[in-house]
Amino acid sequence: MSIVAFIGLGIMGSPMAVNVQRAGHHVQAHNRSSGRAGPLVEAGGSECPTVAEAVRGASVVCLMLPDSPDVQAVMTGEDGVLAHAAEGAVVVDFSTIRPDVARELAQEAETRGLRMLDAPVSGGEAGARDGSLSVMVGGPADAVQDAGEVLRAVGRTVVHVGPAGAGQTVKAANQLMVAGHLQVLAEAVVFLEASGVELGPALEVIAGGLAGSRVLESKAEGMAQRAFEPGFRTELHHKDLGILEDAAREASVVVPVGALLAQLMASAVANGDGALDHSALLRGVLRLSGRA
Structure with a gap:
């Protein structure tokens, strides 16, 4: 069982995290507002009070956040992913953000020994619940392969569309x-x-x-x-x-x-x-x- 961090348990993130947990991983999740982790905990996952604790020991770190500034804050903050994720981990950003921001964050992640994928999704809440999302993945091919089980846990159509920023x-x-x-x-x-x-x-x-x-x-x-x-x-x-x-x-x-x-x-x-x-x-x- 691999450890997967999941940051952001909103309308889309919560069922996606549950599907990753049900796929045989242990999901450690953090949401900036409390009270959103119930379905994940019921499925066997755990809630963490900080981003740093959520990413500890995770081989894959997933983000599902509203906008570019939210992703930047979670990635680059003192309590953030870049400061605390294990070297070699794959960061999968399921959020929808600006392509240029996705490219900048991927470059910064690389300098910290991490690999980052921009992997926005389409399919809405229903697709998130039943694991049938379409996932548009940008980033290095080896990271796509290493995060493949997590990507397939949330999406029925997972396509590597190019380098960093291409997914966005x-x-x-x-x-x-x-x-x-x-x-x-x-x-x-x-x-x-x-x-x-x-x-x-x-x-x-x-x-x-x-x-x-x-x-x-x-x-x-x-x-x-x-x-x-x-x-x-x-x-x-x-x-x-x-x-x-x-x-x-x-x-x-x-x-x-x-x-x-x-x-x-x-x-x-x-x-x-x-x-x-x-x-x-x-x-x-x-x-x-x-x-x-």
Whole structure:
């Protein structure tokens, strides 16, 4: 049984840590706010009061944190991973952060005798619970191999997409596409409802054709029921589209639809929907249509 540290037990991190524990590892977890380790402890893992204690003796250190500054603080702080992880350990950052930050942290980790992977995920809370996430991995191939059991414990599709920062770049593209699917689904739902068409049969036949998508399958019912309990919060998707815009600018690429989606997501946050599921983009369409 190997020791795996897991830092961050939020909506995604908690079930991911449980799946790593159930895969035959011993997970030592830390979360900055208390009371989140119950499911992991029940599965046989342990809760640690500090990052330093969580990473002690771990061959793999996993992070699942909200944003770039959070990852930087956990990695570089006095109580952080770089100061306390064992030499040769693999750091797997499942968070979604800026590609340039991922590259900088990977270089700093290398100077401390650590190997770091940026491994953002897609699949939402449901994918985190059932271990079916898609994992986009950037970093050295040997580290991908050494952390393979942990990666496969959380993801059904695990793909090494390139060097440090590549995983975060692929995730930015993923978030662009997901936001686009969500927005056009929201517009279709409002259009169908306003036209007096029964929504269930309409979406059923749409799902069977070229317009079918995983987003439609997983988010249409919530939109129809106006149920927006967060599987992935709007405020986090707003952050991710900011990452996309910055990375696209750095690559000298135009993303006009992405820029519009970023504005629509920003509007959702400004209107108080940031803590709701990102399918709450529907509420923005209703507001614009005078139907809120």
